[in-house]
Amino acid sequence: DYENIEKITYGYIFCDDPNGRILKTDYGNIVTISESLKYFLYFMNLCFLTFNDIEVPNDVKHAALLIAIRTMLQTESLDFELDPRGIIPDKLEKQLIEYTNLQLEFIVGHEFSHHFLNHLENASIVEKSMFERDCEIYEKVYTYNQMQEFEADIDAIKRPIFSDEMRKNFVNRALFFFAYFEIYNSVKEQIFPSGNRIKSHPEPMDRFNKIKQEFHSLFDKDELENIDNLLKFVDFYKIELQEDVSINIERYEFYGSIYLGSWRGKPLVDRVDY
Secondary structure (H helix, E strand, C coil): CHHHHCCCEEEEECCCCCCEEEEEECCEEEEEEEHHHHHHHHHHHHHHCCECCECCCHHHHHHHHHHHHHHHHCCECCCCCCCCCCCCCHHHHHHHHHHHHHHHHHHHHHHHHHHHCCCCCCCEEEEEECCCCCCCCEEEEEECCHHHHHHHHHHHHHCCCCCHHHHHHHHHHHHHHHHHHHHHHHHHHHHCCCCCCCCCCCCHHHHHHHHHHHHHHHCCHHHHHHHHHHHHHHHHHHHHHHHHHHHCCHHHHCCECCCCHHHCCCCCCCCCCC
């Protein structure tokens, strides 16, 4: 597998598609992970996860959730390394970065699995802009069907040489990822309804349930109950965000920055502090 992927160009990229993707082009296969996706996971984890000896205030969690959603909607300014939105305790930030990177391993593995499973060999051809919304240069790329998304999810978890405990942790990362995407999708659908448009990917909860069904034997009864509790949190936040969008739509549409409530720290001034 390692020798196989040496033929692929891959890396992080700034683009108007805030996801991971694999493209078959006339120049070979290309795997890209959007920088936006990394920040989406980072702030969703700040909202959702519990941390050793550090309690995250509710106003910080709410702001982190809003930043994450706005990042995927492409209305949050992507200047996080200059203006990090607040002061996060070093110990907590270390855990945040570690868990976010572990989730990204699943996403990277999913895209490479499309390559390993030869999903791009019989893909249909389309033309699209490769890098940015206003780019007038279009390249030929290839699409694949929704069933192959399920196959790539499962293969990304099965392919690594893991112990059962490591594989269980890998499954958890994937489940949290799709839980987060379910929350984001509920907001996106409210603001930009897709109607009957055919989607390139299955619904996040369909992918969540496929993974849970495939690997349920790794978990004991209490762990499966925790997974069900995760879904309850997803439903809670979906309702909360849908209500917020209905009365505060401007929070999601203006381009700029949201800050982490009581963790904001000193307000930074552009071209003065950075």
